[in-house]
Amino acid sequence: xxxxxxxxxxxxxxxxxxxxxxxxxxxxxxxxxxxxxxxxxxxxxxxxxxxxxxxxxxxxxxxxxxx
Numbered sequence: 001x002x003x004x005x006x007x008x009x010x011x012x013x014x015x016x017x018x019x020x021x022x023x024x025x026x027x028x029x030x031x032x033x034x035x036x037x038x039x040x041x042x043x044x045x046x047x048x049x050x051x052x053x054x055x056x057x058x059x060x061x062x063x064x065x066x067x
Contacts, residue, residue: 003046005035011043 008019011032015022025031026041032051034043 003044005042006045006048008041008043011048014048 006014008022011017012019012022022031026034032043033047034041036042
């Protein structure tokens with residue numbers, strides 16, 4: 001268990017997003033994977049990095065891979 005756990009506020013700061021925006025991403029299933037611990041949400045740094053890699057594009061018109 002080596003991956004750092006980030007709170008929604010910490011991740012929001014890194015991505016320049018608000019915690020409510022991240023909550024919407026979780027609801028829609030479009031953001032990075034997350035874990036629920038008790039009543040809190042945490043993001044593994046490794047999952048965030050993997051999600052960011054999936055968002056990488058080389059053209060503006062390039063479609064997201066279908067899930």
